[in-house]
Amino acid sequence: MSNNVTERISKIVRVVPRNRNTELVLLLFAIGINALEVVQVQLSTMQKVNGDFWFYWGGLAGAAMLLHLVLRLRAPLADPMILPIATTLNGLGIAEIYRLDIAAIANHQTELFGEKQVIWTLVALLLAGIVVMFIPSHLVLRRYVFIAGAIGVGLLLAPMLPFIGKTINGASLWLSIGGLTFQPGELAKISLTIFFAGYLVQRRDSLAMTGRTVLGIQIPKARELGPILAIWVVSLLVLVVQHDLGTSLLFFGLFLVMIYTATGRAIYTVVGLGMFLTGALVASRAISYVSKRFDAWLNPFDDAHYNAIGGSYQLVQGLFGFAHGGLLGTGLGGGVPQLVPLAESDFIVASLAEELGLAGIFVIFALYILLVARGLRIGFNHNDDFSKLLATGLSFVIALQVFIVIGGVTRLVPLTGLTTPLLAAGGSSLVANWIIVGLLLRISDTNRKEAE
Amino acid sequence: MNRELRRVSLVVAVMFLALFVAATNLQVISSDSLSQDQRNVRTIYDGYQTQRGAILVDSQPIANSTPVSDGFHYNRKYSGDIYSSVTGFYSYFQGATGLEASANDYLSGKNSAQFFEQLNALFSGNPVSGASIELTIDPKVQKAAADALGNLTGAVVAIEPSTGNILAMVSTPGFNANQLAVHTGSKAQANYNNLLSAKGDPLINKAIGGSLYTPGSVFKLVVASAALESGKFTVSSLLPNPRTYTLPNTSTKIHNSGGSDCGGQSTVTLLNALRLSCNIPFAELGVLVGQDKIRAMANAYGFGKSFRIPTVATASVYPQNMDDAQTALSSFGQFDVRVTPLQIAMITAAIANGGKEMNPNLIENVQSSNLALLSQTQPSEFGTPISKATADGLKQMMIAAVKNGVSSNGQVTGTVVAGKTGTAQNGGSSPYTLWFTGFAPADNPRVAVAVMVADGGGMGQGGSGNILAAPIARKVIRAVLGQ
Numbered sequence: 001m002s003n004n005v006t007e008r009i010s011k012i013v014r015v016v017p018r019n020r021n022t023e024l025v026l027l028l029f030a031i032g033i034n035a036l037e038v039v040q041v042q043l044s045t046m047q048k049v050n051g052d053f054w055f056y057w058g059g060l061a062g063a064a065m066l067l068h069l070v071l072r073l074r075a076p077l078a079d080p081m082i083l084p085i086a087t088t089l090n091g092l093g094i095a096e097i098y099r100l101d102i103a104a105i106a107n108h109q110t111e112l113f114g115e116k117q118v119i120w121t122l123v124a125l126l127l128a129g130i131v132v133m134f135i136p137s138h139l140v141l142r143r144y145v146f147i148a149g150a151i152g153v154g155l156l157l158a159p160m161l162p163f164i165g166k167t168i169n170g171a172s173l174w175l176s177i178g179g180l181t182f183q184p185g186e187l188a189k190i191s192l193t194i195f196f197a198g199y200l201v202q203r204r205d206s207l208a209m210t211g212r213t214v215l216g217i218q219i220p221k222a223r224e225l226g227p228i229l230a231i232w233v234v235s236l237l238v239l240v241v242q243h244d245l246g247t248s249l250l251f252f253g254l255f256l257v258m259i260y261t262a263t264g265r266a267i268y269t270v271v272g273l274g275m276f277l278t279g280a281l282v283a284s285r286a287i288s289y290v291s292k293r294f295d296a297w298l299n300p301f302d303d304a305h306y307n308a309i310g311g312s313y314q315l316v317q318g319l320f321g322f323a324h325g326g327l328l329g330t331g332l333g334g335g336v337p338q339l340v341p342l343a344e345s346d347f348i349v350a351s352l353a354e355e356l357g358l359a360g361i362f363v364i365f366a367l368y369i370l371l372v373a374r375g376l377r378i379g380f381n382h383n384d385d386f387s388k389l390l391a392t393g394l395s396f397v398i399a400l401q402v403f404i405v406i407g408g409v410t411r412l413v414p415l416t417g418l419t420t421p422l423l424a425a426g427g428s429s430l431v432a433n434w435i436i437v438g439l440l441l442r443i444s445d446t447n448r449k450e451a452e
Numbered sequence: 453m454n455r456e457l458r459r460v461s462l463v464v465a466v467m468f469l470a471l472f473v474a475a476t477n478l479q480v481i482s483s484d485s486l487s488q489d490q491r492n493v494r495t496i497y498d499g500y501q502t503q504r505g506a507i508l509v510d511s512q513p514i515a516n517s518t519p520v521s522d523g524f525h526y527n528r529k530y531s532g533d534i535y536s537s538v539t540g541f542y543s544y545f546q547g548a549t550g551l552e553a554s555a556n557d558y559l560s561g562k563n564s565a566q567f568f569e570q571l572n573a574l575f576s577g578n579p580v581s582g583a584s585i586e587l588t589i590d591p592k593v594q595k596a597a598a599d600a601l602g603n604l605t606g607a608v609v610a611i612e613p614s615t616g617n618i619l620a621m622v623s624t625p626g627f628n629a630n631q632l633a634v635h636t637g638s639k640a641q642a643n644y645n646n647l648l649s650a651k652g653d654p655l656i657n658k659a660i661g662g663s664l665y666t667p668g669s670v671f672k673l674v675v676a677s678a679a680l681e682s683g684k685f686t687v688s689s690l691l692p693n694p695r696t697y698t699l700p701n702t703s704t705k706i707h708n709s710g711g712s713d714c715g716g717q718s719t720v721t722l723l724n725a726l727r728l729s730c731n732i733p734f735a736e737l738g739v740l741v742g743q744d745k746i747r748a749m750a751n752a753y754g755f756g757k758s759f760r761i762p763t764v765a766t767a768s769v770y771p772q773n774m775d776d777a778q779t780a781l782s783s784f785g786q787f788d789v790r791v792t793p794l795q796i797a798m799i800t801a802a803i804a805n806g807g808k809e810m811n812p813n814l815i816e817n818v819q820s821s822n823l824a825l826l827s828q829t830q831p832s833e834f835g836t837p838i839s840k841a842t843a844d845g846l847k848q849m850m851i852a853a854v855k856n857g858v859s860s861n862g863q864v865t866g867t868v869v870a871g872k873t874g875t876a877q878n879g880g881s882s883p884y885t886l887w888f889t890g891f892a893p894a895d896n897p898r899v900a901v902a903v904m905v906a907d908g909g910g911m912g913q914g915g916s917g918n919i920l921a922a923p924i925a926r927k928v929i930r931a932v933l934g935q
Contacts, residue, residue, distance in 0.1 A: 257463070261456045306491070316491070322478035323486035324494045326562075336497050354494075358479040362472065369468050376461050380454060388453050392460060403467040410474035 019080050020072050026084035027068055031061040034091030037332060041099040044333030056098045059118040060091050063125040070129045075445035078132075079378060082444070085371045086422055086437045089364070090121055090430070093423035095332060096344070096351050103338040113344045113425040120427035124434035131438030138443045142386055145198025152192035153234060155184035156251070160241050185238075185247045186419075186432035189254070189397050190439070196255055197389035200262035204385065208263040231255045232272070236279045243289045245280065246404050246416025252276050253400050258393050262385070297414040314341045318350035318409050329357025344425040346417065349406050364423075372399040378444045391443050394436050488556060490547045495556055500525055500544060505559040505582030505821070507539050507551060509589045515539045515552070515629070517582075528633040533626035534598035537607075537657045538589060538814065540763070541629040545640040550657065551585070551814065554763040558583040558818050558826075565818065565826040581821035588617035588816045588829075593899075596931035597622040600924040606886075606905040607658035607793045610928050613801040613897045615831040616810030618761065620901075620928060621794075627654040658906065660759075661766025664790035665904055668876025669709075669729045669917070670887045671785030673799055673846060676726055678741050678749035680842040685741075687845045690719040691733040700739060700776035708732055709875065726849040727857035729873065731784040738783025739776050746770070746783070752837035753799050753809065761794075761814045768795040785876055797902035798834075800889045803850070804870070804897035807843040809834045851894050859888065861922035864929050868894040871925065873917030883908025888921035892929045899932040901925050 038057045042049045064087040071078050098114040105112070135141075141148070200207070231252065239248040256272045284290045289310070296305045300312035300319070307313070317340040324335060337343045337351030344351070353361050375395025379388045398421050405424075408415035419429040478486070487495050503526055506516035514535040517526040528542050540550015548556065557563040561570070561580035569580045597608035597620045610620040627650075631643040647655050656663060679685040693714050696705045708714050714730035725733035738746060750756075750770040759765045771778065771788040781787040794812060802809035811834045818826040838846070850870035853859040862871040871890025878885060886909055891900040909920040 257460055261453060261460055264453070264456050301489070316489075319478060320486055320489065320492040320494055322475070323483040323492075324498075325479055326483055327480065336494055339494065353475065353479065358475060361475045361479070365468055365471055365475070369464075372464055373461070376457060376464070379457055385453060388457070392457060396460060396464065399464045399467060403471065406471050407467075407474065410471065410478055412470055412474045 019078070020068070020076055023068060023071070023080035023083055026081065027064060027087060030084040030088040031057075031064060031091065033088060034061060034095065037092060037095035038098065040332045041095050041102070042333075044331060045099065045102045052098075056094055056114065056118060057091075060087065060094060060121050060125075063122050067125055067129050067132070070132055071441065074133050075441055077445045078441040079374050079444035081370065081374050082437055082440055085367050085374075086434070089367055089371075089422040090434075092352070092364070093348060093420075093425070094118060094121065096337075096348060096355070096423075097425050099333050099355075100338055100344045100351065102333075103336075107338070116427070117425050117430070120430045123427070124430040127431055128434040128438035128441075131435055132442055132445075135439075135442055137446050138387065138390060138439060139384075139446070141194050141390070142198050142201075145195055145202075148191040149195030149199065152188045152190075152195055155188035155191065156234065156238060156247070158184050160237075183419075183426065183428040185244075185250075186428040187435075189250065189401075190394070190432060190435055192251060193254065193258075193390065193393035193397060196258045197386055197393055200258055200389060201385045204262050207259070207268075208265060232275050232279070235276065236283065239280065239283050239290070240287065243287065244417055245284075245290060245293070245414060246408070246418040248280075249276075249404055249416070250397065250400055250418065254393060254397050257396050257400075258389055261392050262389055293414050293416075297411065300411065314347065315409075315411065315415050317341070318347045319411060321347075321350040321354040322410065325354040325357040325361075327358050329353070329355050329360055331355060345419055346405070346424065347409055348420055348424045349409050352423070368399070368402050368421075372396070374444075375440050378440060382443070387443055387446070391440065394440055394443075398433070398436065484557060487562070488553060490549070490553060493547065495560065496542070496544055496547060498560055498562075502526075502561060502579040503581045503821070504528065504542070505561070505584040507555075507559070508584055508586045509535070509591050509594070511586070512591070514587075515542075520635075527635070528629075530629040530633070533628055534594060534622060535589075536626040536629055536654070537623035537659055538587065538594075538621055539629060540657075541627075541632040543632040543640055543644070544635065545637050546632055546644050549655070550763055551587075554760070555585050555815065558585055561821075563818075563826075566820060569820065583821065583826055584819050586816045586819065587814055588612075588615075588619065589621070589814070590619045590932070593620040593928060593931045594622060596620075597924070597928050598624070598626070600927040601905075604905050604909050604920070605652040605658075605907050606903065606909070606921075606924075608901065608903050608924065608928060609659050609793045609797040610899050610901045610932065611797050611801045611810075611812060613804035613891060613900045614810070616801070616812050616834075617816070617831070618812055618814050619899060619932065621659045621814070623656070623658040625650070625652040625654045652907075657763075658793065658904065660761065660763065660794045661792045664766060664769060664792060665885050665906065666876035666878055667785040667789055667791045667796065668874035668885065668887060669731075669785055670796055670872050670874035670889050670902075671789055671791070672726055672729065672734050672783070673803070673850075673872055673889075674750050674753060675734055675738050675741065675746055675783045676722065676846060676849065677753075677799075677803075677838050677842060678746045679722065679737055680845050681749065681838055682741060682745060685722060685737070687723040687849055688721045690721060691725060691736055693718055693720040693730070693733060697732040697735055697780075699735070699780050702777045704777070706731060706735065706780075723849045723852060726872070727852040729853070729858045734784045735780035738779050743774050743779045743782070746779075747772075749837065752835060753802065754795055754834060755791075759794065759798075759812055761812050763814070765794050765812075766792055768792055785874060793902045793904040796887065796889045796904075797900055800872075800891050800902060801897075801900035802837055803843050803846045804891035804900045805843075806840045807838040808836050847894060850890065854890065859890070859918055859922060861918045862888055862890050862925055862929075864892060864926055864933070864935070866935070867892050867929075867933060869926075869929060870894045871922070873922055875916045875918075877913075881913065883912045884915060886915055886917045886919075886921045888917050888925045890925055890929075892933070899929060901928050903928070 035057050101112045101114040235248045235252040256269045260269045284294045296312035300315050305312040332355050335354040337354050340347045372395045379391035382388050405418045405420045407413040421433045504517040506513040514531045520527045540552045542548045542552040559582045561582040601624045607623045708730045755768045758767045768791040782789050811832045817828045854862045854869045854871045859871045859873040862869050869892040874887030876885040886905040889902040891897040903921040903924045905920050909915045
């Protein structure tokens with residue numbers, strides 16, 4: 001044990017300066033930008049800076065600095081860019097939500113999100129810190145693969161349960177316990193990624209090697225398709241019963257990418273995608289809620305869809321917000337993003353697009369790309385398949401979620417009820433994404449240790 | 453596994469690329485059309501932050517913004533009802549219409565011509581003031597048209613044939629846009645509701661659409677155009693002239709207007725058929741020429757197109773898939789033919805301009821708040837629907853119609869007017885729609901005008917285009933000629 005400690009100390013002394021100091025510089029830059037954002041919001045809406053600044057800036061800034069210290073102690077070799085990027089995004093989200101709160105107060109509305117968002121941010125960073133501190137290596141997660149799978153499916157299907165399941169805006173994505181609502185799907189994406197990684201590593205060879213070759217294409221054996229079928233059924237169940245195309249697409253897409261990464265066989269992806277699209281297409285015709293969303297997506301500007309309840313009003317208002325932003329935006333606090341329903345959560349990107357313009361949106365996209373790229377890079381650098389798959393899955397799930405949400409808001413794909421990772425108001429989403437950040441940091445630390 | 457990982461990275465790259473493209477499309481490429489959507493109140497919100505540009509006629513504002521001390525910073529003021537069809541309204545509560553909506557980019561200072569001002573504003577912090585637009589409207593002509601329409605419900609469009617410049621565009625009854633520009637929501641809403649339920653639909657610009665009208669005999673100009681263009685007919689071609697005509701494959705009999713004998717001979721020339729506006733020869737002619745040729749002609753004149761002046765005009769309609777009886781009816785402007793006064797004025801302007809049709813236009817130039825010229829509209833050609841020879845033939849017939857035909861009230865002392873009346877039935881006992889369209893002077897046209905009087909001009913089925921619409925056109929022409 002003491003030997004272990006001295007070994008670690010020697011490593012800290014030797015390697016820490018570069019990695020963690022880079023992170024410190026980037027992090028100071030990130031929280032500096034966050035400070036400017038909150039100041040701009042206050043100046044533009046109240047013409048002065050008041051004490052609330054310390055709450056809306058200081059909470060995240062302090063917690064991020066603490067997490068940085070935890071990393072210095074417990075994961076000195078972790079990737080230096082992930083924490084600053086996540087902090088920048090989270091801070092930007094807080095600033096915009098705070099800004100929307102100010103508009104809501106001016107309109108005599110009582111439902112506010114800013115304070116909750118800051119508190120949830122603290123909880124989320126605490127959990128990320130716990131992940132880094134108390135999971136010595138992500139490889140221990142391999143022991144809990146099937147438990148993780150069971151928890152994941154359970155969480156995913158939990159909103160269908162009577163009494164605690166809750167339907168909001170037509171989609172049943174929430175659990176409601178004692179007045180607190182929670183989106184279990186957000187946490188499910190972590191446990192299912194762990195499950196997929198563990199399961200696919202075990203089954204990798206049989207999935208990759210077996211089967212006959214027809215016309216130059218290797219056809220997998222029927223029984224190997226079993227798990228795909230199972231995941232497909234669960235995904236469609238989410239779509240049919242919970243009415244949520246986004247969650248359904250997110251998990252199935254994640255699974256397809258992971259099975260492809262594990263086996264290197266595109267046939268799984270092609271077949272899986274075909275199955276999903278068929279299912280989704282049938283569902284979109286059969287379920288009125290989903291078909292309404294589809295029609296509203298295809299012809300949002302039709303008065304019939306625009307005026308319909310659950311029609312395209314929100315989408316179109318979001319598009320107007322984007323257009324209003326133009327190249328440079330109105331500046332934080334200068335636009336009217338509060339016109340869009342759910343401007344603080346589902347449509348936070350439209351709010352940011354309006355106030356930061358195309359320039360700001362490109363920066364946000366670039367931050368996500370960097371975050372995902374760092375995650376994929378961690379996957380590249382690892383030698384063992386489980387770590388590779390886990391890092392790939394966790395990064396890809398962020399990328400796919402960003403694509404589905406922002407694609408929905410920009411009318412690239414039908415609108416769904418997912419939240420924008422790290423930006424949007426909502427505790428479950430923040431907690432889940434910061435745990436992913438914690439896991440990625442943990443994986444990257446062991447990764448560099450191996451490289452020693 | 454790294455090969456697969458690289459491909460996954462590629463997929464991620466493609467997904468983000470798609471997002472970049474989608475955002476660019478929304479914020480740059482379709483940004484203008486999205487901000488012009490009437491449902492987009494952001495545009496209006498913005499408008500109250502900066503001084504909105506003025507709408508000018510002969511350098512005098514018909515709409516302008518003046519600073520006020522309430523929370524709105526600026527108040528929008530309009531000079532009078534006679535311009536309401538041109539300006540539309542600009543309301544914090546009800547959105548915007550007319551030029552206030554269609555020229556909003558200029559008026560709000562958001563157009564690309566003011567890019568350097570916008571860039572400057574970004575650093576200085578001072579908002580860009582809106583640009584002003586100078587209109588092609590001639591205030592004397594506009595006033596003459598509004599006065600001539602008086603209390604009638606209808607519209608007048610006057611176009612300069614050689615340029616497409618709109619000299620007058622009046623729709624009656626007009627409305628007082630100031631009532632909608634008020635800064636109290638309940639007041640604006642109440643005024644808006646009053647206008648919505650008011651008699652004669654003042655909020656609808658009848659000159660360019662909102663609703664379309666049955667053209668009646670003015671549509672004969674299109675049928676005659678198609679006949680002359682086909683090369684098979686001239687102005688002196690003879691058509692059978694029975695007293696009654698049975699629509700093909702039906703037992704329905706039609707008569708000439710007022711039971712006229714159309715000259716009383718067994719045949720009638722095309723010229724006389726148009727001069728006396730006989731329905732039967734035109735019904736025959738329509739069937740002979742065929743609906744396809746007439747439709748092609750109508751489309752060449754602009755039917756089916758929404759012109760932007762820049763306010764969007766409703767497209768006029770020539771029906772599809774008619775049988776011969778319907779073709780016969782549509783050939784004197786009945787059945788399902790529907791038009792805007794703007795479209796009729798454009799047809800007349802094309803005839804006046806020797807067959808060359810110009811795009812209609814309301815904006816002469818755009819000036820920034822410091823009076824720099826930002827853009828000057830150049831006349832642009834819509835097309836050449838008819839040859840010079842056809843235009844000359846039509847002109848000859850229209851001169852005859854005014855000189856000694858049924859369109860005689862279009863005569864103006866001291867000049868030759870070419871014109872055509874229309875008295876359109878709207879089915880059953882509905883009041884007629886009354887028309888006159890024409891141009892003057894015939895040898896050197898300075899104006900093409902279309903007058904539409906809706907609801908029978910209050911005379912039910914007792915009025916005619918010549919009685920009610922032609923005198924209005926006469927006053928407009930006089931105003932243009934400075935009489």
